[in-house]
Amino acid sequence: MKDLISKKGIYIAVAAVAVAIAAALSVALSGGHAGFAAMLSEPFFKPVKSAMTSLAGSLEHIYGYMYRYDELEEENASLRSRIAELEQEYREYTEISEENARLRSLLGFVERHEELKLEPVSVISWTASNFSSSFTISKGSSSGIELYDPIITEDGYLVGQVTSVTASSCTVTTVVDTTSRVGALIYETGETGVASGDFELFQDGTLRLSYIAELEDVLIGDTVVTSGSGGVFPSGLVIGKITGMSVGASGLDPYAIVEPSADIDDCAHLYVITDFAVSE
Amino acid sequence: MRERSRVLIKLLILAPYLAVLYILQSTLLTHLPIFGTTPMIMPLAVCGVALFLGRVDGGVTGLFAGMLMDLACNQATIHFTLVLTLTGLLVGILSDTVLVQGFPSYLLTAAAALAVCSASQVFALAVLRGAPIALLSGIAVRQTLSSLIFTFPFYYISRFLCRVM
Incomplete structure (x- = not known):
């Protein structure tokens, strides 16, 4: 039995060597192309090899993931922290950029109006009433703000005036409120009038310019500025532009409709004119 | 003593x-x-407290709610202080007598x-400043409707708070 096994073993070994030599010869003679054995074995082994390669790849990936988990977690935390830093920097940059634009605009306005003394303020809250237009600002008499001081935007557009003062806050009534009255003139023609809030125009956010002597000279698009008469407002502050003409209910009082240049509903940072040179 | 602590609890809940x-x-x-107008929520709170707690608590809540409403409207007048105090009292009396x-x-x-709050605002402007009633009525109606949207949550909030008290 032992001899038989050893003989069989020898036969098998010889057969294996013969197959190997045949395979080698077929490869050598085929000039680089796949040999006969490979052609025979390929259809059987290819799917298995593909599957194994894929499995090995997955295992390698898992292994690599496990091996580098701590490292990746650390890198992830570091990147998250960096993103948060960059987001914060971006927010700060945006705020600074907006503030810069406001201050540049103000600087231009202040250079043109050196006679004005300005106090920067922020809007705290708006009135809850649907029948008036007013808001509360962040500074009061302790910052030198007084009753009837005018409020402007950084561009110098008139927003309204202070109508109530406490030590730390003020109530501002806007130019579209029905109690507002401002001495005005049309910049292009020099015609004077009174810009006032109106119940009819209030909901549209516009105001009326009344008591104009030569209404036929007024054109749509003309600029309305403060006249400075009365000494409450400095002269030359832009109130708005004329957008139309109308006549009152009596039919005897024609007036121009003025759209404020200041974005009254959306103002957040404003300036109170605490002092100015009165022009007579 | 028990009554005093009840008042204190009411104060601690209603003030915040x-x-x-x-x-x-x-x-x-x-x-x-909403509908181009700012809704009023203070009258809703007053009605809730008055309905569940009665005339005294309704009146007192109306008084303070009215003062805060006048502050919120940036007006020095006592318009809402008066209107909401009366509202609280009246709703409280109705609750004590006929309302479920x-x-x-x-x-x-x-x-x-x-509706009374809006009408009183229009009336005050018409009488004191000669405002055209027809023009302001539209705003008053929209204000009332926009505020009515909040009745559902305010009913449950008021009921919950008054049960706690």
């Missing part, structure tokens, strides 16, 4: 409640107009209170 409503009324709601403490009663009293 009104403070929160005042902040909401003067900040958030002014930025979120349920949502239909609350909706009815809240709608009436809001």
Whole structure:
């Protein structure tokens, strides 16, 4: 039995060597192309090899993931922290950029109006009433703000005036409120009038310019500025532009409709004119 | 002693409640107009307290809610102080006598209170400043309707708070 096994073993070994030599010869003679054995074995082994390669790849990936988990977690935390830093920097940059634009605009306005003394303020809250237009600002008499001081935007557009003062806050009534009255003139023609809030125009956010002597000279698009008469407002502050003409209910009082240049509903940072040179 | 502690509990609950409503009324709601108007939530709170707690608590809540409403409207007058105090008292009396403490009663009293508040604003402007009533009525109606949207949550908030008290 032992001899038989050893003989069989020898036969098998010889057969294996013969197959190997045949395979080698077929490869050598085929000039680089796949040999006969490979052609025979390929259809059987290819799917298995593909599957194994894929499995090995997955295992390698898992292994690599496990091996580098701590490292990746650390890198992830570091990147998250960096993103948060960059987001914060971006927010700060945006705020600074907006503030810069406001201050540049103000600087231009202040250079043109050196006679004005300005106090920067922020809007705290708006009135809850649907029948008036007013808001509360962040500074009061302790910052030198007084009753009837005018409020402007950084561009110098008139927003309204202070109508109530406490030590730390003020109530501002806007130019579209029905109690507002401002001495005005049309910049292009020099015609004077009174810009006032109106119940009819209030909901549209516009105001009326009344008591104009030569209404036929007024054109749509003309600029309305403060006249400075009365000494409450400095002269030359832009109130708005004329957008139309109308006549009152009596039919005897024609007036121009003025759209404020200041974005009254959306103002957040404003300036109170605490002092100015009165022009007579 | 027990009555005193009950008053203290009411004070501890109603004061922060009104403070929160005042902040909401003067900040958030002014930025979120409905039908082009800012809703009024103070009358809803007054009606809720008056309906569930009666005339005394309703009147007192109306007094403070009215003062806060006048503050929120940036007006020095005592318009809402008067109107909401009377509203609280009246709804409280109705609750003590004829009204059932349920949502239909609350909706009815809240709608009436809001309509009275809006009408009183229009009336005051018409009398004192000669404002055209027809023009302001549209705003008043929209204001009332926009405020009525909040009746449902306010009913449950009021009911919950009054049960705690």
